[in-house]
Amino acid sequence: MAAGMARHGRIEIAYEVEGPDNGIPLLLVMGLGLSLLFWPEGLRRQLIERGFRVACYDNRDVGLSTHLTELGLPSPLVLLGRRWTGYTLADMADDAVAVLDDLGWQSAHVAGVSLGGMIAQTLAIRHPDRVRSLTSISSTPSARIGRPHPGALAALATLPVRDREAAARQMAHVFRIIGSPGYPRDEEWIRDAARRSFDRAHDLNGMRRQLAAIISADDRRPALQELRMPVLVVHGAEDRLVRPSGGRATARAVPGAKLVIFPGMGHDLPALLQPAVAEEIAALARQVSPSG
Template identity: 50%
Template sequence: MSEEKALNVGPSGIEMAYERFGDPAAPPVLLIMGGGAPMINWPEGFCAQLAGHRLQVIRFDNRDSGRSSHFPDTPEPDLPAALAGDFSSAPYTLSDMAADTVGLLDVLGLDSAHLVGASLGGMIAQTIALEHPDRVRSLTSMMASTGDLGVGRPDFAALAGLGAPPADRQGYIDWQVRAFRVTGSPGFPPDEAALAERAGRVYDRGYDLKGMLRQSVAAVASGDRTARLRALDVPALVIHGADDRVCDVSGGRATAAAIPGAELVVIDGLGHSLPRELWPRLSSLIAALAQRGEAAARRR
């Protein structure tokens, strides 16, 4: 495993940083991370466990995160305006981020992959399945919603006291630890020292608050996918925490209800995180879906 950089990716011709785990000849699983979060938010141990199921695992930095291309010379992102229906500050949409991801598959020489998306990454994965169905062997949507603003709503009362992340490194680390106490998983308390260490690596990797806001505006501007999800024909799994304060479990339930034949797994004690204690269960669920996806692909 070593980090690599793909150049001239997708229609936008961006750069994307990525890493691969496992046997490069094994079925590929593409991990798509959430808003403002670089690929290292998919823990290496989780990636290794997933690769242990005879899968090739690929994680990468989305545009506007980590070491992939950032878009600073675009309109100032205005999330409140977007939530009110004014999308003029959106420099791109989830369709563009989906096209980036498909472009990475092209660079890697992969005709299709099993998609696993978390939070905003789940929305990107849904968009790929809708707009590039021939590139998707299976779809796992985690802690995500359909784009319908009536479901999957954050717990604004719980999040209100956090404020914006500070710009300095130590301030950002301290803020992340505080935030995780609110947004993490009450049934699986984290190792705060390990959490702080990863927050420092996230910051050093290219922390970009406005990039995260641009991604958030893109998600809102992309609208409600519910009706289109009803036409999907792909093996699908929806995983959601019963205690998710960032994306209420109603978002996961709505996603599973919209996708024909989707399996819904709601986990008590799970919030908006990937607790170490759940890595074996999550990796097994994803691997089982991938096996069904491989079988379906062979039948086609």
């Protein structure tokens, strides 16, 4: 595995890349407030076994990437009015372009989960020439579609934690609420990823700034109708954080998109489903060319 740092203006984006040097380029985009460490090793391995060279990165305000602390904490009035101007999903999509540029990838297959799915959608809309195929996982085209269950929303309303063990306990609690009820949950992996992410950087206000960008974004459905690359939408039937209507709306918006809804899946990527998700992404890539 190799690490790098891409630049988008004054923003630095930390990334890691693994897999064969001549592999099919695949960019993974993570969700709200989570570092690249939350991409399951099993899923990455499954993707590499299918011929991909896999890159993942820390979004701005997460991990080793730039934290925009000078923007402060978005006020509740800003969130209610959908008027956050600190940065946008378009800015975050352009961060992804910076990663592609630093890797020397003219284009790549792109898969994003939750907020990462929104960023991936925005990337495909803004830079269709850079996206060979789009996979949107556990996501939505609009913050007003697939709104979270109150219990899931409450789980995210966390207080700052003071140490890595508190971070581990908190993340385990969150995934008990939003995770997949139909599959075993690897709680020790969640705790370990949370500990390592805390060591990497802990910034609750950064997560809230990302949330403000989500809430302030326009409905992407009109622009998604213009996409012409292959598109896959994956969602869990038991997702309580972005309910399945979000995935269905995404798939309906894109001509020819494939929708896969997994029974028993929540707002995570359980180990028993990782081979199926990897195969769906690989099959999508084969629509572009037999070699991806």
